[in-house]
Amino acid sequence: MQALHITPGNMPPECEVLRQEVRDFLAQEMPAYSKVARAKNWTGKDQTFSRKLAERGWIGMLWPKVYGGGERTNLERYVLLEELLAAGAPVSFHWVADRQSGPLLIKYSPHVLAPQIVPRIVRGEVAFCIGMSEPDSGSDLASIRTRATKVPGGWSITGRKVWTSGANMADYMIALVRTSDRSENRHAGMSQLLIDVKQAQTQGLEIRPIQTQLGGQAFCECTFDDVFVPDDHLIGEEGQGWQQVTGELKFERSGPERFLSSTQLVLEMLDAADPGNPAQAAALGRIVAQYACLRQMSQGVALMMAEGQDPAVATSVVKDQGALLEQGMPDIAHALFADGLDPDSDLAQVLDYLALSVPSFSLRGGTREILRGIIARGLGLR
Numbered sequence: 001m002q003a004l005h006i007t008p009g010n011m012p013p014e015c016e017v018l019r020q021e022v023r024d025f026l027a028q029e030m031p032a033y034s035k036v037a038r039a040k041n042w043t044g045k046d047q048t049f050s051r052k053l054a055e056r057g058w059i060g061m062l063w064p065k066v067y068g069g070g071e072r073t074n075l076e077r078y079v080l081l082e083e084l085l086a087a088g089a090p091v092s093f094h095w096v097a098d099r100q101s102g103p104l105l106i107k108y109s110p111h112v113l114a115p116q117i118v119p120r121i122v123r124g125e126v127a128f129c130i131g132m133s134e135p136d137s138g139s140d141l142a143s144i145r146t147r148a149t150k151v152p153g154g155w156s157i158t159g160r161k162v163w164t165s166g167a168n169m170a171d172y173m174i175a176l177v178r179t180s181d182r183s184e185n186r187h188a189g190m191s192q193l194l195i196d197v198k199q200a201q202t203q204g205l206e207i208r209p210i211q212t213q214l215g216g217q218a219f220c221e222c223t224f225d226d227v228f229v230p231d232d233h234l235i236g237e238e239g240q241g242w243q244q245v246t247g248e249l250k251f252e253r254s255g256p257e258r259f260l261s262s263t264q265l266v267l268e269m270l271d272a273a274d275p276g277n278p279a280q281a282a283a284l285g286r287i288v289a290q291y292a293c294l295r296q297m298s299q300g301v302a303l304m305m306a307e308g309q310d311p312a313v314a315t316s317v318v319k320d321q322g323a324l325l326e327q328g329m330p331d332i333a334h335a336l337f338a339d340g341l342d343p344d345s346d347l348a349q350v351l352d353y354l355a356l357s358v359p360s361f362s363l364r365g366g367t368r369e370i371l372r373g374i375i376a377r378g379l380g381l382r
């Protein structure tokens with residue numbers, strides 16, 4: 001068995017300057033949002049807020065200046081995200097594009113799609129969604145059946161995607177599709193296509209929002225019936241979709257969003273705690289220690305990535321342990337504060353919201369069992 005090493009470290013001074021700028025900005029902006037709105041964390045959506053971040057250069061801050069990006073460091077972006085998430089800022093409008101779609105377009109279509117679209121992401125104008133999962137293909141993504149068939153000038157897509165977060169409000173989807181038949185190599189024959197969602201809806205893309213237990217319509221089912229996509233919307237190379245997607249999932253799994261989604265509930269518990277109550281003091285002390293430890297691990301991963309390492313196993317450990325910690329918060333809050341809790345209080349409302357949303361934390365971005373499989377393989381256990 002191999003050991004897992006995460007080297008802790010401190011953020012360089014320029015990061016702390018930025019941290020203060022972000023805190024000052026949030027101190028002005030966040031009072032407008034209720035506690036429940038903040039509990040939505042990175043799934044809360046407000047394009048006006050995203051545009052304000054854009055004006056400060058806080059979308060696409062790593063990207064080349066030629067696309068409007070800021071050419072700042074990965075660590076500065078980490079600090080920005082940490083502050084936004086800790087405050088419960090409504091970042092969902094630009095989140096997917098900033099985290100993974102923009103980097104993907106820059107890497108795999110630097111001369112065609114990136115110049116057209118990335119500057120619009122940087123300005124907070126366009127939202128993206130991820131079309132990977134299908135009704136029978138979630139964890140086993142290589143079994144997707146949505147098919148793109150070659151036609152003159154482009155591709156014709158037929159099939160179905162599901163659990164596509166925000167598809168009903170997105171401008172673009174990046175879809176993983178099959179461009180040739182399945183073969184012995186399960187990971188061959190897939191490609192990524194950029195789909196202009198509004199245009200595709202006029203041509204055979206049907207988007208059906210799915211009601212969740214939270215009452216909103218966070219996900220959609222997307223049915224493609226002979227939807228045309230032009231040749232230049234192929235991202236990267238035909239048949240290389242699997243390799244491209246695996247790189248994309250690293251961005252999706254490594255950020256501080258993987259342990260900060262229940263922060264508002266922790267803050268509400270700290271506000272409501274009785275300093276003379278030893279059970280509350282012990283439980284809250286333990287939570288703060290656990291968060292401090294995960295933060296060290298997550299920052300350590302960010303520092304390792306900044307040094308050019310690829311800490312895929314460490315990333316999976318942070319996501320797995322982060323989801324466990326976040327998912328435990330509603331039960332702890334219930335055990336400590338439910339007795340006599342005013343149902344209209346911020347604590348009660350944030351608790352209600354998170355109790356219904358935490359089950360999804362160990363599914364989205366890769367399930368717990370799949371991550372643990374990756375960890376076991378990385379440690380040489382399977």
Ligand SMILES: Cc1cc2nc3c(=O)[nH]c(=O)nc-3n(C[C@H](O)[C@H](O)[C@H](O)COP(=O)(O)OP(=O)(O)OC[C@H]3O[C@@H](n4cnc5c(N)ncnc54)[C@H](O)[C@@H]3O)c2cc1C
Pocket residue numbers: 129130131132133134135136137138139140162163164165166360361363364365366367368369370373
């Ligand atoms: C909040 C949320 C947002 C999402 N947003 C998107 C999105 O925007 N775009 C998108 O494409 N998808 C999205 N998804 C879908 C998500 O990626 C899938 O739900 C996830 O990959 C699991 O797939 P599944 O639901 O088909 O479950 P399955 O793969 O059917 O898994 C069911 C259960 O079996 C377990 N299991 C499966 N295979 C194995 C194995 N080999 N070993 C051990 N256990 C296994 C799983 O861990 C799980 O517990 C989202 C999901 C959630 C919850």
